[in-house]
Amino acid sequence: MGLNALGIEYGTYVLVGAIFMLLVTGLPLAWVTGLVALVFTYGWFGEMALPLVTSRIFGFITEYSLVAIPMFVFMAALLDRSGIARDLFNGMRILAGRLPGGVAVQTLIVATLMAAMSGVIGGEIVLLGILALPHMLRLGYDRNLSIGVVCAGGSLGTMMPPSIVLIIYGLVAGVSIADLFVAAVTPALLLLGAYIAYVLFRCLRNPDMGPPMSAEERAQETVLGALRALFQPFLIILVVLGSIYGGVASVTEAAALGVSAVLVLSLLRRELNLRMLQDSLVHTLETCGMIIWIGIAAAVLVGVYNLMGGNRFVSSAILGLDAAPVVIILVMMLILIVLGMFLDWIGIALLTLPIFVPIVRQLGYDPIWFGILFAVNMQVSYLTPPFGPAAFYLKSVAPRDITLGQIYQSLLPFIVLQIMVLALLLFFPQLSIWML
Secondary structure, eight states, X not given: OOGGGGHHHXXXXXXHHHHHHHHHTTOOHHHHHHHHHHXXXXXXXXXXXXXXXXXXXXXXXXXXXXXXXXXXXXXXXXHHHSSHHHHHHXXXXXXXXXXXXXXXXXXXXXXXXXXXXXXXXXXXXXXXXXXXXXXXXXXTOOHHHHHHHHHHHHGGGGTSSSOHHHHHHHHHHTOOHHHHHHHHHHHHHHHHHHHXXXXXXXXXXXXXXXXXXXXXXXXXXXXXXXXXXXHHHXXXXXXXXXXXXXXXXXXXXXXXXXXXXXXXXXXXXXXXXXXXXXXXXXXXXXXXXXXXXXXXXXXXXXXXXXXXXXXXXXXXXXXXXXXXXXXXXXXXXXXXXXXXXXXXXXXXXXXXXXXHHHHHHHTTOOHHHHHHHHHHHHHHHXXXXXXXXXXXXXXXXXXXXXXXXXXXXXXXXXXHHHHXXXXXXXXXXHHHHTTO
């Protein structure tokens, strides 16, 4: 008796249960989803259906939009190993001035600009953990506030174009990635504004939480020096985002232009060498290998599940709810938040979006708007325990006396802010799509 004897409802429960049971064993997500996909393909349809697996793999890896991902990852790796990002942080120090919490605000702005240069998240948190966190702690900043600023600011890469999260969403949902980038700017700045408002509120009420820089340190900063340090980072942003928004280049071409700009600037700065190139390329291969293998396994699993009738089952179950369409979207958001506690955003995107996006379209909503909601949701998942990768990235470079528990505790106010912005975008869609 094959697995098809279970029927689609119980088959769905077994499939989801098998994934979570295997994840508990510590197996990588790509292995888990790939194994479950193969078992269900053979068990549900028989051995004659196994060639369908290869067709799903071919369809995924031949997507042209995927080319942009290694380019942006490579650009981020080069930036991490060059002095450009460090110059950006040092150049923005003039903003700190006499303002309580000014260095934290500066860190958030730098995080946004770094996100606009590469759209990659993990390396940004590590870099801020090396540059900004020790600086704030040395100035006497509240430890929890400093940790939260680094992790929340570093996670803005999920939203700020050229976000890889948005590239994957556009690929899976079949919508314009350039339109997603345009729509994401306002919500990203809204999140930045919420973080800055929170920091200023806390530090103005209690200046001891974020004391201003000393007169000696402020005296070392000049406007001309800051402008000189900011020129190269802003040039990279102009090359990448300017070429996209100006209609000069596609997202993939803009990614290649960004890599070229970083390589030329690193060469002019005499920082480009064989070791830097080798380390950046190895990092790119490791990161993209993970993304591609998860993508392949998820594409096969979703394809098999749809052939089983799973998409119709989930669609009818969700649309069968006796509730307003906005409540159905809210249910999807809750599902994504729960999944974000346990799964990587890439797996969540490739497993859920092929099912959710057609439902969103059927409800009459704009898939671009839903993509922005998804990106904010994935930013929540970056901070939410027990998975919360932002905490692990920071822990790898934070002082030894900072524990994971303390990091997660520090993230709670910022998670609340993210959920508030998510709710705002959910009930006021024009905030994200007004520029389209």
